[in-house]
Amino acid sequence: MTPTPQDSTQPAHSTVSRRRLFGVAGAGALAGVSGVAGWGIASARDDQPAGGPLAYAFHGEHQAGIVTPAQDRLHFAAFDVTSDSRESLIELLEAWTVAAVAMTAGELVGGGAPQPYDAPPQDTGEAQDLDPAGLTITFGFGPTLFEKDGVDRFGLRDRQPEELRRLPHFPADNLDEVRSDGDLCIQACANDPQVAVHAIRNLSRIGFGTVSMRWAQLGFGRTSSTSTTQATPRNLFGFKDGTANLHAEEPEELSDHVWVQPGDDPAADWLAGGSYLVARRISMRIETWDRTSLREQESLIGRDRVEGAPLSGGTEFTEPDFALQGRSGPIMPMDSHVRLAHPAQNNNTKLLRRGYNFTDGADALGRLDAGLFFIAFVREPLTRYVPMQTVLSRDDALMEYLEHTGSGLWAVPPGIAQGHYVGQALFT
């Protein structure tokens, strides 16, 4: 948004928030609007022109950033807790919550209150003139938060969910330890990369002394749509990705496949209304893929490249016909990605995918270091996601062009009520 001339004259230490500066949503709108299936759109004020600043409420039944329509950019970070104090951990979660509420509303960290001239600003400042850009901040707790090397670090061992275990080694995994796992994770998504980076930077800063950033990943383009209002984007193979994804508009499917239900795990009832976040850094062998004929590319994927329709015909959202015969065998090849990943082949396993294209420059051999940072939200990672990924890693013809180089699993606590902090039920 372009600030008005008057706005731009505001001094840097102004108590006027980013949100008010640019006339984004009023506080009332932020507080109580509950949108589809638990995410709240903090709708723009009535006098806002269409296409104005976009903000999503931080509070709600579920954390934002899951069924929220996938934003364009990602900054994902995993942290290790360096303190052994349960109190410090709780204080950090409280501080993170306050900062996340402010940032997702487009406000400065610390509220922009006057500070001594000789003190460093509380907010790092690079998002000062930017609108919230649909920022969501989603927190997760890794298995090692509950127990690490046999040690119950924070008195949480008894409350570790059964499904929250380090993901197993999948065939052909080539994981980089410094791009995997972590006690905590934060997924920041926004339509402006600087807003997402600002969020992770400030949360990381708040955490110094209690946590240390273990690894992070930038994503520059969404590869999934999480709402039927969104078009399906393309991955770096040039194909539409996640056509069969779950969407915000399917509440029953989300209850079945995404949200942890009360009673799912008696030891971990604190997680009811939450989910699990699976992250996989999937490197693509871009150079060899680009030398592959369109015939082979489409056979490997199982869709046509232009429309995204299954090779058995129709349009993008037509169900594949796995029985349909072509000139030599099924027209949807037996080892095609779409066939092997389809719920019908996987005990009706469905994921809410929310991945991003990434590139981290070039590798030492001068090849594009790029791929898909796969993120999925699932209700039962071990019993449902793991078997499916095992099949894909072993049998998917596309694996010739893929290498999984990072991995992690986190439990994502349910949404946060006003005045509470993220994951509060775990500590009470």
Add this chain to the structure above:
Amino acid sequence: MKTPLFAVTLSALALTLSACGLTEPNAPAASGGDGQISVSSTSEACDLSVTEVGSGNLAFRVKNEGTEVTEFYLYAEDGLRIVGEIENIGPGLTRDLVVRATAGDYVTACKPGMVGQGIRNAFTVTESGEDLGITGVDAADIEAAETQYAAYVRDQSQELVDATGDFLKAWTSGDDDLARRLYPTARQHWERIETVAESFGDLDPKMDLREADLEPGQEWTGWHRIEKDLWPPATGYVPLTAAERQPFADDLMANTEVLQERVQTETYTVSDIGNGAKGLLDEVAAGKITGEEDIWSHTDLYDFQANVDGARVAYEGIKPLLDVKDAALSTDIGERFDALQELLDGHRTAEGGFVFYDTVEQPQRKLLSDAVNALGEPLSKMTGAIIL
């Protein structure tokens, strides 16, 4: 590694080739001055936007507007000889066919349901005056290439059986020094025909799986299992006893013999051969260049060389066809093979083998990688240039 690279190759297209050679692929998809020709295939009709065009590269965009899987053919005047075809078009899908056609009478056909004579119409190509260059290849050259490559695969599989036998004998008799010397050269026979070997999806996981490829609980057998026993990690590895070695040796030998038996009856189309060459270079780019293939022995350069050998044999075999279709591309590929070979030769030992890959520094690896990319690009265009 796994994945049948041959699984998606095109047997039927070889018919096109053997039938004639009036077609040409990588040329720009513009027809003899008439642009793109739209084809609509339904259960009752096969409608073309134009039925008379000038000679040159014809670009058909075939849309299946019916309810069954369809195919589109361009036949010569006799209605028998296939000039170009595109198959497996699902309902609602659109696919392109590019062919190079000289002036003359032709027949188009859509085959909804993939059966019968199809819905046929006359199609005319008039003289546009465009110089089409050479448009035909000799059917005898095609047959020679296919026969020659099949013989090469059989030959390598026989040598693989022999060399594997010697290697396993050394290993099971406890002569580890000899086994370590034989390991890289025996494997070369596998690596030269790796894309063929991998096309047998049941054998490859038993014979060539790396430790990282395993799923939890899966038994690890084959070349790399033995590799680890011969070049064990410094800590945390319990060597196999003589008695424990025998079953691994027997298993690898038996599977090698099954492979050799199976390739006796295998045949390869020109597209199989071309795609196989491209696939072998992909293997280099994916596993050898990074040192992931022989992570214990660091003999990756032997595998690298063997993949390149196999790709080069494939290229040389179909070179007579490529020389006719696209001489410049053929020359380019030949030169880039030479450049890559020169780099590889720089890593040879005095005895004619290769240095261990962990001694090859990153800048040298990058040079190899660049040379593989430089060859891989033109090589990937070879099949299309010959076939379509």
